[in-house]
Amino acid sequence: MTLLDAARAVREMAYAPYSRFKVGAAVRGASGRIYSGCNVENVAYPEGTCAEAGAIAAMVAAGETELVEVCVIGSSPTPTPPCGGCRQKLAEFGRTDTPVLLATTDGKTLATTIGELLPGRFGLDHMADRP
Numbered sequence: 001m002t003l004l005d006a007a008r009a010v011r012e013m014a015y016a017p018y019s020r021f022k023v024g025a026a027v028r029g030a031s032g033r034i035y036s037g038c039n040v041e042n043v044a045y046p047e048g049t050c051a052e053a054g055a056i057a058a059m060v061a062a063g064e065t066e067l068v069e070v071c072v073i074g075s076s077p078t079p080t081p082p083c084g085g086c087r088q089k090l091a092e093f094g095r096t097d098t099p100v101l102l103a104t105t106d107g108k109t110l111a112t113t114i115g116e117l118l119p120g121r122f123g124l125d126h127m128a129d130r131p
């Protein structure tokens, strides 16, 4: 199964009764294993979680902390990008050159990288002078 197939499949499982916008995300860990996640909304809107967060949580729960490839898919007119918070979450476990494939349900794709999605990210180096 490709990363795109995994993201497309998990998107079907999204719980999105409020936005009615289903998102699927899949990440490949350094082991080669694929982890997937979907958005899970809540009636208390800010408590909802993004698809990327679910995929990352599945990867970490399986004992992996390095992702080497990412895919996000939604039914948007142009390939669905990760939100700002998810860009930071992806950056935690990936590298600036980690490939990210954005996709639409009608077959459009856009290839990018974590670094292109989050230039100037906040990193550990910014906390260099902490005690």
Ligand code: THU
Pocket: 016, 019, 021, 022, 023, 038, 039, 040, 041, 048, 049, 050, 051, 052, 081, 082, 083, 086
């Ligand atoms: N959403 C994601 O799952 N990932 C993103 O990066 C963008 C937004 C979800 C959150 C919410 O359930 C719905 O899409 C509409 O914002």
